[in-house]
Amino acid sequence: MASASRTDTAARRTGRGAPPPSRLDAVLGNLARERATGALRVGRAGTIYITGGRITYAESVHVPGVEDLLTASGRVAAAVVTEVRRAAAADGGETLVRQGTLTRGELQFCVLGATLDAAFSLHEVTGARPRFREGDRHWLGPQWYFDVAGLSRECRRRRLRLDHAWPSPALDTRPVVPAPRVTADRVVLTAVQWEVIVHADATATPADLARRLGRPVYPLLLAVRQLAAAGLLVPPAPANGTPGGPPPADPPAPGGAAAADGASGELPRREKGASRPAGAPPAHSADGTDVGVLIRLRDALERLL
Amino acid sequence: MLDIEGCLAGALAVPGALDALVAEDAGGAAVASGSLTSLDPQALADAFTASLRTTLDALALSTPGGTVRLEDVIVTTDRGHHLLRPLCPTPAGTALLYLRLDGERANLALARHRLRAIAGRLGGG
Numbered sequence: 001m002a003s004a005s006r007t008d009t010a011a012r013r014t015g016r017g018a019p020p021p022s023r024l025d026a027v028l029g030n031l032a033r034e035r036a037t038g039a040l041r042v043g044r045a046g047t048i049y050i051t052g053g054r055i056t057y058a059e060s061v062h063v064p065g066v067e068d069l070l071t072a073s074g075r076v077a078a079a080v081v082t083e084v085r086r087a088a089a090a091d092g093g094e095t096l097v098r099q100g101t102l103t104r105g106e107l108q109f110c111v112l113g114a115t116l117d118a119a120f121s122l123h124e125v126t127g128a129r130p131r132f133r134e135g136d137r138h139w140l141g142p143q144w145y146f147d148v149a150g151l152s153r154e155c156r157r158r159r160l161r162l163d164h165a166w167p168s169p170a171l172d173t174r175p176v177v178p179a180p181r182v183t184a185d186r187v188v189l190t191a192v193q194w195e196v197i198v199h200a201d202a203t204a205t206p207a208d209l210a211r212r213l214g215r216p217v218y219p220l221l222l223a224v225r226q227l228a229a230a231g232l233l234v235p236p237a238p239a240n241g242t243p244g245g246p247p248p249a250d251p252p253a254p255g256g257a258a259a260a261d262g263a264s265g266e267l268p269r270r271e272k273g274a275s276r277p278a279g280a281p282p283a284h285s286a287d288g289t290d291v292g293v294l295i296r297l298r299d300a301l302e303r304l305l
Numbered sequence: 306m307l308d309i310e311g312c313l314a315g316a317l318a319v320p321g322a323l324d325a326l327v328a329e330d331a332g333g334a335a336v337a338s339g340s341l342t343s344l345d346p347q348a349l350a351d352a353f354t355a356s357l358r359t360t361l362d363a364l365a366l367s368t369p370g371g372t373v374r375l376e377d378v379i380v381t382t383d384r385g386h387h388l389l390r391p392l393c394p395t396p397a398g399t400a401l402l403y404l405r406l407d408g409e410r411a412n413l414a415l416a417r418h419r420l421r422a423i424a425g426r427l428g429g430g
Binding site: 066069070072073075097102103104105106108109110111112113114116117120144153154157158161188190214215216218219222296297299300301303304 | 306307308309312329331332333334336347348351352353355356358359360361362363365366380387393395396397398400427428429
């Protein structure tokens, strides 16, 4: 998933050059150059598995692993995973496919999704000293190969996308509390946003919800920030006398939470500014919805052509 | 049974296929791409996942009386067709397949038929 042109584009999109590589990035870069195979422990936060210099799996204590995703979601019985894991040296994935528990596509997508989620979580860890153990392998065996630079770039892209949705990490680690009453007449939610609202019990953080639901953490973080931007969550308690949470960089996109999705955030800023009148239409009004949807549909189509 | 690369190869084997890309919907990352002549896979993934979200928003607001399940999105231009199709739903997220077709050589019905078969062979759900 890497290409030189993509680096250029990513840098251009963020409006600044690539950030200086972190210690983790530097260590991973060396392991990639040496085409190493083994496991890189990132402090106590998690482990990144490398096969021939490419990342084949990552796990973080803060996000569900493949086993958790498969069992908490009810897709595979916990006993099946435990049994296969116990019997497997480093080819448990093959067993799961061979015995018909998962299709290969499903297994690849679960591994890929869990790895992206864990890598994002591990990239946020600072101060941990990475330690490499040559030859250690994950029990699932390699199912998908990420190049090191491509995965780091994807982590940065995910960070930017979160900040576009709602530029504050305040809600990322707190219990999710849906607003008891909303000012909108009606609200449009994505499926993930629905799950967050339904399962939020004022004690579970986004990471708790992820474990409970058997979903990666990142889409829940994104959903929580989108819900916050749409005014559907109780904002975090004011800190240092600042009223409410920090305001979003842009007014919440009209049309409820679904419309606050990265769709508009990832498009070039100037187009958005130019196409939206200075006095933006009030959130949730029918007019604003129509205009917002049309503008984003047009912009998205333009980028496709 | 297909894997992700097989799914991509199958999409590119559709008559008239020009570009194909697999992305994931949880974060919108480009996962695998084939024959993208001058296109940046991640920029394409960003564009078409945004387009898909917008389409779903519009559907939510314009579908009276009930929930719909999106099968695919077809955009037809003066030069060809763009097909977007969610496939292989898993607990970790759903794959998104994008296929660009040449307007002269492609048969839209055949292409949709092939992609439906690919989705079936990839599994998930």
